[in-house]
Amino acid sequence: MAKKGLLFCVCLGTCPSFKETDEYEVLNAIRKEKLVDWVGIHPQLCADDGDVYLKTLLKGADVEKLFVAGCDPHMQKKMFKDAFKEAGFNPDNHIGIEIRNMKTKDVIEKIKKELAAV
Numbered sequence: 001m002a003k004k005g006l007l008f009c010v011c012l013g014t015c016p017s018f019k020e021t022d023e024y025e026v027l028n029a030i031r032k033e034k035l036v037d038w039v040g041i042h043p044q045l046c047a048d049d050g051d052v053y054l055k056t057l058l059k060g061a062d063v064e065k066l067f068v069a070g071c072d073p074h075m076q077k078k079m080f081k082d083a084f085k086e087a088g089f090n091p092d093n094h095i096g097i098e099i100r101n102m103k104t105k106d107v108i109e110k111i112k113k114e115l116a117a118v
């Protein structure tokens with residue numbers, strides 16, 4: 001069965017926009033409720049090794065939807081498009097979730113809402 005995954009991109013872990021968010025608490029809340037099949041965390045998906053990570057993760061994988069919590073979804077689409085193309089992953093199955101400048105509990109609620117909407 002095709003899988004749903006959630007990645008948290010932490011923007012190096014130093015970005016002030018994420019200072020009120022505990023990424024591990026967010027991912028634990030989502031996985032404990034089994035709202036996705038797997039979760040992951042990456043420090044900078046828009047860097048070269050982020051491309052490598054996405055390609056390695058997605059190439060030939062049975063991923064129905066990839067949710068990425070991080071920066072603006074439109075920015076994500078632009079930054080990840082080459083990696084998705086090279087991995088043969090349909091970019092329409094990527095759902096970016098903007099979670100900058102939010103507290104942990106609000107991030108969890110926003111991600112839950114996005115997961116429920118697809």
Ligand code: SF4
Pocket residue numbers: 009010011012043044045046047070071072076079
């Ligand atoms: S993909 Fe977005 S959230 Fe991740 S490091 Fe780049 S700008 Fe930051």
